[in-house]
Amino acid sequence: MDHQRLQQLTKITLNNNNFIQTALLSDLRVDGRRPLDYRKLTIKFGADDGSSEVKLGDTYVISFVTAQLLQPYKDRPNEGSLSVFTEFSPMADPSFEPGRASESAVELGRIVDRGLRESRAIDTESLCVVSGKLVWAIRIDIHVIDNGGNLVDAANVAALAALLTFRRPECSLTGEDGQQVVVHPPEERDPLPLIIHHLPIAVTFGFFSNENLVVIDPTYHEESVMTGRMTATLNANGDVCSIQKAGGEGVSQRVIMHCLKLAHVKAGDITAKIRDVVEIHNTERALRKIKRHSSSVAVDVCGTTATLGGKQNQSVGDKNVNHLDQLKLKDELNDMECDAKTPGQVQSNKKDGVSNNFTGGPSSWDPYSECVDSDSLKASLASRGQSTPQSKQKDSRSETKREEQPKEVKTNSSSAMDIAPNVRQSNNEGKTLKDAVKPKHKRKKKTSSNGRK
Amino acid sequence: MVGLSLGEQHFIQGGIAQDLRCDGRKRLAYRPISVETGVIPQANGSARVRMGATDVIASVKAELGKPSLLQPNKGKVSIYIDCSSTAEPAFEGRGGDELSAELSTALQRCLLGGKSGAGAGIDLSSLVVIDGKICWDLYIDGLVVSSDGNLLDALGAAIKAALSNTGIPRVHVAAGASSDEKPELDVSDEEFLQFDTSSVPVIITLTKVGKHYIVDATSEEESQMSSAVSISVNRQRSICGITKRGGAGLDPSIILDMISVAQHVSEQLINKLDSEIASAEAGDDES
Amino acid sequence: MEYVSPEGLRLDGRRPMEMRQIRAEIGAVSKADGSAVFEMGNTKVIAAVYGPRQVQNKSQQMNDQALVRCEYSMANFSTGDRMRKPKGDRRSTEISLVIRQTMEACILTHLMPHSQIDIFVQVLQADGGTRSACINAATLALADAGIPMRDLVTSCSAGYLNSTPLLDLNYVEDSAGGADVTLGILPKLDKVTLLQMDSKLPIDILENVMQLAIEGCKAVANYIREILLENTKQLEYRRGV
Numbered sequence: 001m002d003h004q005r006l007q008q009l010t011k012i013t014l015n016n017n018n019f020i021q022t023a024l025l026s027d028l029r030v031d032g033r034r035p036l037d038y039r040k041l042t043i044k045f046g047a048d049d050g051s052s053e054v055k056l057g058d059t060y061v062i063s064f065v066t067a068q069l070l071q072p073y074k075d076r077p078n079e080g081s082l083s084v085f086t087e088f089s090p091m092a093d094p095s096f097e098p099g100r101a102s103e104s105a106v107e108l109g110r111i112v113d114r115g116l117r118e119s120r121a122i123d124t125e126s127l128c129v130v131s132g133k134l135v136w137a138i139r140i141d142i143h144v145i146d147n148g149g150n151l152v153d154a155a156n157v158a159a160l161a162a163l164l165t166f167r168r169p170e171c172s173l174t175g176e177d178g179q180q181v182v183v184h185p186p187e188e189r190d191p192l193p194l195i196i197h198h199l200p201i202a203v204t205f206g207f208f209s210n211e212n213l214v215v216i217d218p219t220y221h222e223e224s225v226m227t228g229r230m231t232a233t234l235n236a237n238g239d240v241c242s243i244q245k246a247g248g249e250g251v252s253q254r255v256i257m258h259c260l261k262l263a264h265v266k267a268g269d270i271t272a273k274i275r276d277v278v279e280i281h282n283t284e285r286a287l288r289k290i291k292r293h294s295s296s297v298a299v300d301v302c303g304t305t306a307t308l309g310g311k312q313n314q315s316v317g318d319k320n321v322n323h324l325d326q327l328k329l330k331d332e333l334n335d336m337e338c339d340a341k342t343p344g345q346v347q348s349n350k351k352d353g354v355s356n357n358f359t360g361g362p363s364s365w366d367p368y369s370e371c372v373d374s375d376s377l378k379a380s381l382a383s384r385g386q387s388t389p390q391s392k393q394k395d396s397r398s399e400t401k402r403e404e405q406p407k408e409v410k411t412n413s414s415s416a417m418d419i420a421p422n423v424r425q426s427n428n429e430g431k432t433l434k435d436a437v438k439p440k441h442k443r444k445k446k447t448s449s450n451g452r453k
Numbered sequence: 454m455v456g457l458s459l460g461e462q463h464f465i466q467g468g469i470a471q472d473l474r475c476d477g478r479k480r481l482a483y484r485p486i487s488v489e490t491g492v493i494p495q496a497n498g499s500a501r502v503r504m505g506a507t508d509v510i511a512s513v514k515a516e517l518g519k520p521s522l523l524q525p526n527k528g529k530v531s532i533y534i535d536c537s538s539t540a541e542p543a544f545e546g547r548g549g550d551e552l553s554a555e556l557s558t559a560l561q562r563c564l565l566g567g568k569s570g571a572g573a574g575i576d577l578s579s580l581v582v583i584d585g586k587i588c589w590d591l592y593i594d595g596l597v598v599s600s601d602g603n604l605l606d607a608l609g610a611a612i613k614a615a616l617s618n619t620g621i622p623r624v625h626v627a628a629g630a631s632s633d634e635k636p637e638l639d640v641s642d643e644e645f646l647q648f649d650t651s652s653v654p655v656i657i658t659l660t661k662v663g664k665h666y667i668v669d670a671t672s673e674e675e676s677q678m679s680s681a682v683s684i685s686v687n688r689q690r691s692i693c694g695i696t697k698r699g700g701a702g703l704d705p706s707i708i709l710d711m712i713s714v715a716q717h718v719s720e721q722l723i724n725k726l727d728s729e730i731a732s733a734e735a736g737d738d739e740s
Numbered sequence: 741m742e743y744v745s746p747e748g749l750r751l752d753g754r755r756p757m758e759m760r761q762i763r764a765e766i767g768a769v770s771k772a773d774g775s776a777v778f779e780m781g782n783t784k785v786i787a788a789v790y791g792p793r794q795v796q797n798k799s800q801q802m803n804d805q806a807l808v809r810c811e812y813s814m815a816n817f818s819t820g821d822r823m824r825k826p827k828g829d830r831r832s833t834e835i836s837l838v839i840r841q842t843m844e845a846c847i848l849t850h851l852m853p854h855s856q857i858d859i860f861v862q863v864l865q866a867d868g869g870t871r872s873a874c875i876n877a878a879t880l881a882l883a884d885a886g887i888p889m890r891d892l893v894t895s896c897s898a899g900y901l902n903s904t905p906l907l908d909l910n911y912v913e914d915s916a917g918g919a920d921v922t923l924g925i926l927p928k929l930d931k932v933t934l935l936q937m938d939s940k941l942p943i944d945i946l947e948n949v950m951q952l953a954i955e956g957c958k959a960v961a962n963y964i965r966e967i968l969l970e971n972t973k974q975l976e977y978r979r980g981v
Contacts, residue, residue: 106833118938228845230935240946243937247841247924250931253950260943493865494782496817506770510864512817538811538860539769539788542796545811545860594816598786598862599769 012224020225024213029222031057035215038266039150043161043277049191049285050166054158057219058148060092063140063158065166069129069181070137080127080135084113084159086142093147093220104151111244112142112156115200115233119241122163123195129171129181136168138194149220152231156202157270164199164278165285167191199274200241201267202233205259207249214259216266230256232263236271457676465677469662475673476505481718483669486610488729490618498619500733502611504669506601508540511593511611513619517638518590520581528580528588532560532595534608540600549597552604555698556595559605563656563685563694564612575616575648582624587638589621602672605683605696609656610722614730616653620645654687654694655722657715661703666711668718682711686719743901743913751912752781759896759908759956764876764967766884774885778877781910782867787877789885791857806852810840810859812874818866820911835871842895842924842934843878848888857887868914869897871922875934876960883968892964895924895934896956898949900941905949907956921946923953927961 012020020030027035039057046053050065072079086109088096096102101109116122127136140162142155169191171183206218207228218226228249233241240260457465468474478484484505493499496512503509520527534556536549544552564575580589593615595608623644660670660681667674675681680699687693692712697703744750754760760781769775772788779785795801812835816822843859859881861874872895879892899909901918914920919941924934932954941949 101830103833103837106830107837110830110834114938119940228933234943235940238943239940240937240943241940243921243935245932245935246838247843247845247934250845250926250929250933252931253947253954256932256935256950257943257947260946264943493817495820495865499817508769510815512815514817514822516822533816535816537786537813537815537862539772539775539786539862541771542790542858542860545809545858592816592822594822596815596817596862596864599771599788601771 012221016221017225020221021208021210021213024208024215025210029215029219031219035213036262038217038269039219041157041270041273043157043274045161045165045277045281050162052158052161052165054154054161056148056150056154056157056217058146059144059150059154060146060148061142061144061151061154061158063142063155063162065159065162066139066141067136067166067168068139069134069171069183072128072132072135076124077132078128078135079124081137082113082117082122082124082140083137084109084116084140084142086112086144086155088144088147091146092144096144096147107244107246108152108155109142111152111202111231111233111242112140112159114244115156115202115242116159116163119198119200119233119235119239121196121198121200121235121241123197126195127168130173130179133179134181138163138166138168147220149223150204150217153202153204153217156200156233157274160199160201161274161278163194163196164274165193165281167193198235198237198239199271200233200235201263201270202231203263203266203270204229204231205263207251207255209249211249211251211255214255216262230259232260234260234263234267236268238264457673461673462677465674466663469665469667469674472665474667476671478669480665480667481714483722483725484671486725486729488610488614488726488733490614490730490733496615497621498615498617500611500614500618500730502607502614504603504607504610505671506599507603507607508597508599509604509607509611510596510598511608511615512596513612513615514592514594515589515619515621516592517582517587517624517640520585520588524577525585526581527577528590530565530575530577530580530591530593532557532564532593532612534560534595534597536597536600540597544597556597556604556608559683559696559698560595560608560612560656562696563605563609563654563683575650575653579646579648580621582638583626587624600672602675603658603669606656606658606669609654609685610726613650613653613655613726614733616648617650617730618734619648621648622646652687652689654685655719655726656683656685657718657722658683659711659715661699661701661707666714682708684712684715686716688723690716690719692716741916743916743918744904744906750906752910756904756906757952757955759959760910762960762963764880764964766880766967766971772881772885774881774883774887776877776880776884778873778880780869780873780876780908782865783863783869783873783910784865785861785863785870785873785877787859787861787874787881789857789859789878789881789887791885792852792855792887793857795854795856800856801854804853805849806847806854807856808840808844808847808849808859809856810836810843810861810878812836812839812861812863814863814866814870818863835874838871838934838936839874839878842875842893843882845933846879846889846891846893846926847882848890851888857882857885866911868909868911869922871895871936872897872908872924872960875924876964880964880967884971891926891928892961893924893933894927894957894961894964895922896953896960897922898953898956900945900949905945905952907952919946919949921949921953923950923957925954925957925961927958 023030024035029035031039033039042055044053045051051063053060053062070081073081086101086105088102088105090096090098096105122138127138129135140159142159144151144155169183169186170189171181174180174182204217206215206222206226207213207230208225209227215222215226218229228245228251230243230245232243235241465475469480472480474480476484487503489501491499492501492510493512497515499510499512501508501510518529521529534553536544536553538545538549541549575591580591582588593612595611597604623641623646625639625641657668658670658681659666659668660675660678662674662677662679670678678699679701680697680703682703683696683698685693744756748755750756763779765777767775768777768786769788772790774789775787777784777786792806795807800807812832814832839859839861847857859878861878863870863874875893875895879894882889883892896907897909897920899906899913899918899920901913901916906913909920917939919937919939922934922936923932925932937946
C-alpha cells in the first residue's frame with residue numbers, strides 16, 4: 001500500500017500531463033515516436049546459458065533461468081514445473097521497495113507466468129525424469145534494473161530469450177531398478193535445450209481518457225498519464241495466449257480487436273528479432289567448442305552462411321532445435337572455417353534487427369550480398385588476425401564479445417544518436433549489476449546440484 | 454475499534470447497571486439467534502449462525518488420515534478460525550490474525566478438552582476407522598463474516614450446529630487384508646454417519662462491565678468491559694472449559710458466581726439452539 | 741474429455757450459451773456501509789464496502805480523489821480440497837489489484853477527495869468464475885453504500901471448449917485447460933474495462949467468445965438493476981410506514 005503513496009509522490013506534474021496528452025492528439029509522443037511505434041529493443045546474453053539482458057528504450061530487465069530436480073506436483077506427476085519470480089530493484093524506480101513484492105511486481109510475474117504456462121509454450125512433459133518422483137523445475141528470475149515504462153513487455157522478452165538459450169544438464173536412469181538418476185555434467189554430455197513450442201510475446205497498449213488515443217509500448221511518463229492499460233500476449237501465428245486488462249479506462253470491443261491485430265504484427269516482429277539473436281548466440285556458443293585451425297576458406301563459407309541465413313529468416317517459426325541441428329551439421333562440415341563467417345553474420349543480423357525496428361515491418365535486406373560484402377569481411381578478418389588463432393576457449397569467448405561490442409555501438413550511433421551515450425552508459429552499469437546478482441544465481445545452481453545427489 | 458464518546462460510554466455503563474441495555478435487553482438475555490445449516494455444499498457439514506449483527510459460518514470437513522502415535526484409538530480434530538476483512542476493515546491483511554488465533558485456541562480449549570482428548574465434546578474414538586492406522590481427521594473452519602461482539606459464543610454455536618449437520622461417509626474395510634498391508638477402503642457415497650452432538654457444549658461469555666456482567670455483549674458493550682469469562686457448559690450442566698480475557702483481575706468468588714449463572718443460562722441457550730438446529734435441518738431436508 | 745455432449749448439453753446440463761442461476765442479496769453484513777451476496781451457481785461471494793470515510797493512513801491521502809482499496813480472500817472451506825493458504829498469496833494479490841482497478845474505473849473518485857473506500861470480498865464457495873462474482877458483488881455493495889458511480893460494472897466469464905464457446909464456466913470447465921475469458925463491462929457506456937484471458941485462442945475465435953461474454957455481462961447487468969430497484973422499492977416502502 002505504501003507503493004501507492006510513493007507512486008503519488010513521483011506523480012507527474014499537471015503541465016507535463018497536459019503536454020503529453022495534447023501532443024498525442026496530434027500523433028506525437030514525447031520521445032519522438034508515433035503512437036504505434038515500438039521502442040528499440042536490444043537483447044543480449046550473458047556468459048552462462050539461460051541468462052539474458054533486455055533493453056527496451058530506457059527500460060532494462062535481466063532474466064535468469066535455472067533448473068532444479070524436484071518432486072512434481074501431485075496432480076501432475078509427469079510434468080515439470082515452471083515458476084516466475086520477479087524482483088524490482090528500488091534503484092529502478094523509487095516507488096519499488098526492497099523486500100516484499102509490490103502489487104505491480106506480482107502482476108508482472110503473473111502475466112509472464114500465465115502467458116507461458118497457460119498457452120503451453122514450454123513442453124513440461126519433456127522435463128519429467130521419473131514419473132511422480134523427479135522432474136525438472138524451471139525457475140525464471142526477472143530483475144528490473146531500470147524502469148523506463150512498459151516493464152511487462154521487456155520482462156516477457158527477457159524471460160523468453162533466457163528460456164531459449166537455457167540448457168539443462170542431461171540425465172539418465174541407471175541402477176538395478178532403473179530408478180537411479182545420474183546427472184551428466186556438461187563436459188560429459190551436451191546439456192539439452194528446452195522444448196519451446198511457440199513464443200508468446202507480450203505487447204502493451206496504453207489508453208487515455210480520450211478514447212481515440214491508443215499508444216503502444218508506453219514510456220514511464222506516459223504510464224503515469226494514461227488511465228488504462230492492456231497487455232495482450234500473442235504468438236507469431238496469431239494465437240492469443242493471454243490478455244490482461246485489469247480494470248481502468250473502459251474501451252469498446254472494436255478498439256480491443258484493433259489492438260489485438262496490431263499486437264499480432266508486433267509479435268511477429270519481436271519473434272523474428274528474438275529468433276535472430278538467439279541464433280547468433282547459439283552459433284557463438286557452438287563456436288566456442290570448436291577446435292580452430294589457422295587457415296580458412298572464407299568465400300566458400302560465406303555461400304553456406306548466406307543460404308542458411310536466408311532459410312532461417314524465412315522460417316522463423318522453426319523450432320530452436322532445428323537451428324541447433326543445422327548448426328551442428330554445418331559445424332561438422334566445415335569445422336574451423338566457421339570462425340571467419342561469424343562476424344559477417346553477426347553484423348548482418350544486427351542490421352536486420354535494427355531495420356526491423358525502424359520500419360516496423362519485415363525488412364527487405366539481402367543476406368547474400370550482406371555476407372559477401374568483402375569490406376566488412378576483410379575488416380573482421382583483420383581484427384581477428386591480431387589475436388592468436390589457436391586461442392583457448394576462454395580467449396575466444398572474450399574475443400567474440402569484444403568484437404560484438406563496437407558493432408553494437410556503431411549501429412546505435414548511426415540510427416539513434418541521442419540514445420547512444422545513454423545506452424552505453426547503462427551498458428556498463430548492467431555489467432556490474434549483473435555481477436552483483438550472479439552469486440545468488442550460482443548459489444541456486446549449487447543447491448540444485450545438491451538435489452541431484 | 455469502536456469509537457464512543459464519553460456520554461455514550463456512560464450511557465452503556467449506566468444502562469447495564471440498571472439492567473436495561475441499549476437494545477432493550479436485560480443483562481442475561483441473548484439477542485435473537487438464527488441458524489442455517491448446510492450452507493456450504495462442499496463441506497461435510499456446515500452452519501451459519503446469526504446473533505444480531507454478528508454473523509459466522511462454520512464448516513466441517515472430514516479427511517482420512519493417520520492417528521497420532523500417542524493416541525492410536527482416537528481421531529484428530531482441529532479448529533481454525535478466520536476473521537474475514539468484510540467483518541471489520543481492521544482485519545485486512547494480517548490484521549485479523551491475532552484475533553483469529555485467540556478465538557481458535559479458546560474454542561479448542563472449550564470444545565476439545567485436554568491434550569489427551571478426554572472430556573472432548575465429540576467422541577474422538579468414533580472417528581477411528583482402523584486402530585492406529587486410519588482415522589478421520591476433522592477440520593473445523595470458522596469464518597467471521599460480520600462481527601458485532603460475542604464472536605466466541607456465536608462460533609461455538611455455529612460449530613455445534615455444523616457438527617450436527619455433519620455426515621461422515623461410512624467406510625467399509627475390506628476384510629481379510631493382512632495387518633501390515635495397506636488396507637483397502639471403500640468410502641461409501643450413500644451411507645453417512647451422524648455425530649452425537651448432544652454432549653457438545655455451548656459457550657457462554659460473561660462480560661463484566663462495571664460491577665455487573667452481561668451475556669451476548671455487542672461490540673459497543675465489549676469496548677467497555679473490564680474482563681470477560683467464557684465458560685463452556687454441556688447439557689449435563691458440567692463445565693467443559695473456562696477462558697478468561699481482559700486485563701482486570703477477578704475475585705474467585707465472582708468467578709464461581711459467574712459459573713453458576715452460566716450453568717443457568719446454558720440451559721436456555723442449549724434448548725434454543727437445539728430447536729433452531731432442528732428446524733433448520735428440517736427446512737434443509739425439505740428443500 | 742467431452743465437455744459438450746452431442747446433444748449440445750454441458751456437464752451440468754446447461755446449453756453452451758446458458759448462464760448458471762444467479763442470485764443476489766443486498767445487505768448481508770449489517771455493520772458495513774454497503775454489502776451484498778452474489779451467487780453464480782455454486783460460486784458464492786460476499787462483498788462489504790466501508791466508506792467513504794477518513795483515510796486511515798494519512799500518507800496515502802489524495803487531494804484530488806478518493807483512495808480505493810480492495811482485499812480479496814478465500815475462505816478455507818471454499819474449495820473442494822481443504823487448503824489452508826496464507827493470506828496474500830500471489831493469486832489473491834493479483835485479483836485484489838484487478839478488482840480494485842475495475843471498481844476504481846466506475847467510482848466517481850474525484851467527488852470524494854481526502855477519503856477512502858474499502859472493498860472487501862470474501863469467497864465462500866468457489867466453483868469457477870469467482871473473479872466475476874466478486875466484481876458483481878462489489879458493484880452491488882458499492883451501490884448499497886450509496887457511492888457515486890459512472891455505471892454499474894458487471895462481469896461474466898466465457899470459455900472455449902470442444903470448439904464451442906461456453907458462457908459462465910464452472911470449476912470443472914475452468915480447469916479443463918481451455919481458454920478462459922473474464923470480462924467486465926460498463927453496460928450503459930458499452931465499454932470493456934476488465935479483460936483477462938488465458939490459454940491459446942486465435943483472434944477471430946476470441947472475438948466470438950468475447951461477444952458471448954459481453955452478452956453475459958449485459959444479462960447480469962439487467963439482473964443487478966432489478967435487484968437494486970427492488971431494494972430501493974423496499975426502502976421506500978419502509979420509509980412510508
